[in-house]
Amino acid sequence: MKTVQIELPFSQPIAEAYIKRNHPGIEALFGSHPAEEAHWHRRLNWLKAHADKRVEPERLAEVLLAYNKRMNDHPAVMANIEAIRSGAPVVVTGQQAGLWTGPLLVIHKAVTAIAAAKDAARLTGTEIVPVFWIAGEDHDWDEANHAFIRSGEAELTRIAVPRPKGGRTSVSRTKLERAELSDSLKRLSASLPDTNFKRELLETLEGFAARCDDLSDWFALAMGWLFGKYGLVLLDSDHPDIRALEAPMFVQLLHRNDELESAYMRAAGALRELGYEPSADVAENCANVFLFEEDERTLLYKQDGDFRNRKETFRISREELLRIAEQEPQRLSNNVLTRPLMQDYLLPVLGAVLGNGEISYWTLTGEAFRCLGMEMPLIIPRMSYTLVEGATEKQMDKYGLSFADVMTRYESHRAAWLKERDELDIESRFEEARTQFETIYNPVMGMSASIEKGLEALAANNLRRIQDQISYLEKRTKEAHARRFEAALRQQDGVALALWPNGQPQERVLNMTDFWNRSGSAWLEKLLDAPYDRSGGHHLIYF
Structure with missing residues (x-):
């Protein structure tokens, strides 16, 4: 073994x-x-x-x-x-x-x-x-x-x-x-x-x-x-x-x-x-003792020589509790x-x-x-x-998965494995697109703001929306790329599930x-x- x-x-x-x-x-x-x-x-x-x-x-x-x-x-x-x-x-x-x-x-x-x-x-x-x-x-x-x-x-x-x-x-x-x-x-x-x-x-x-x-x-x-x-x-x-x-x-x-x-x-x-x-x-x-009272298991606290529950809605004398301990211990x-x-x-x-x-x-x-x-x-x-x-x-x-990979860095290992198979370099090309768009768009933003100051916030908000749309397309493109390797990723996920399910031992x-x-x-x-x-x-x- x-x-x-x-x-x-x-x-x-x-x-x-x-x-x-x-x-x-x-x-x-x-x-x-x-x-x-x-x-x-x-x-x-x-x-x-x-x-x-x-x-x-x-x-x-x-x-x-x-x-x-x-x-x-x-x-x-x-x-x-x-x-x-x-x-x-x-x-x-x-x-x-x-x-x-x-x-x-x-x-x-x-x-x-x-x-x-x-x-x-x-x-x-x-x-x-x-x-x-x-x-x-x-x-x-x-x-x-x-x-x-x-x-x-x-x-x-x-x-x-x-x-x-x-x-x-x-x-x-x-x-x-x-x-x-x-x-x-x-x-x-x-x-x-x-x-x-x-x-x-x-x-x-x-x-x-x-x-x-x-x-x-x-x-x-x-x-x-x-x-x-x-x-x-x-x-x-x-x-x-x-x-x-x-x-x-x-x-x-x-x-x-x-x-x-x-x-x-x-x-x-x-x-x-x-x-x-x-x-x-x-x-x-x-x-540090519980009492079964009707159908509840109640932790007891001491108060003025007697015992009570946490909410003080139940109280029992010391003498009665000792009697229970001697004669009805199944209630403790x-x-x-x-x-x-x-x-x-x-x-x-x-x-x-x-x-x-x-x-x-x-x-x-x-x-x-x-x-x-x-x-x-x-x-x-x-x-x-x-x-x-x-x-x-x-x-x-x-x-190429070790137990340490699964235990401490599975998601990053999975992402790296997938990225190695990205012959289109999806992440870099989308980053380049964002950069080029900002380069083209910034002068337009400046022009709009110079005409009317209130247009500056509108232009910045518009830029964020367009960037969000580019990011959304990037996400969908990566998901489509991952689907090409769905069987292999499922096998790797199966390893993680077997050894470290839900991120736990x-x-x-x-x-x-x-x-x-x-x-x-x-x-x-x-x-x-x-x-x-x-x-x-x-x-x-x-x-």
């Missing part, structure tokens, strides 16, 4: 500093780094010594077993759950449920967790289990409900499931009609090119749709299909059985909420002192700052696989971990990949159904065989 390591531009300065280890202050906020082998052993020893700070393995295993038997019933998964029951630590990653698993970065997270667990097991001599945390408690429907696929040589199609009427509740609690699931599959079928793998793909997704009524379950069934044989254990953070296990931590989050708020504020201040702006909102008086939910704490309470987390944005906001949680007598797990940067199909590589060679746009339809499981097998680095990185995977 041919792979090429490259570096994508970082959009998160905090993550870049952590991954490249070029700022000791940032690394200190995490307390460890996966590149240091000693830190893995230290974290493992800490987990063994502080088992009392987590959910009992037996109770956790029973909940995981019941859920995975429904969603992910594979012998390798069942064996890994039994390992958790016996005390095995985990490498965890996660993402909000997305349509047919969402963008490819979700797949990359799972691949990284599986690879990191194997690597950690070899390093520590201990069985390590990969776990995927489905963030079903999130309520961002517009982020979860769609998938992008290539429907033609250079066409991108967005397929989305509309949100049912009602409040903004979690994705796991947003119930869908069977007709909506079927309709999205019909659109997928109509959009995907016909291949040898299309029928199997659609029948598999249709079978899953018949077994669920929400996106989270559809997501889980698809993830189990892709990764069950590799032992990836799944959990839905909004499942009632998971919530029941989390009740004691919710009580603690509420009892010590003021301390936690101060911890988050101190961490935000420390980041600013280091010259970085926090990537998550650390709001004054925010409880975490936000981005408390979820790391809850995850570490629920699971024996040796390491957490995170994307760059997540790494950035986890810098705010170190103080909160310590506040509760916990330690942050090892933070493992997610591996990142771009899949390069054989047909795409062939077109890149044909047109492939992993942030394209859905796994796109590649499964074209090559079956080959693309996934290549990813699972791809190089793994504890410090992350990006690889082009040719197949």
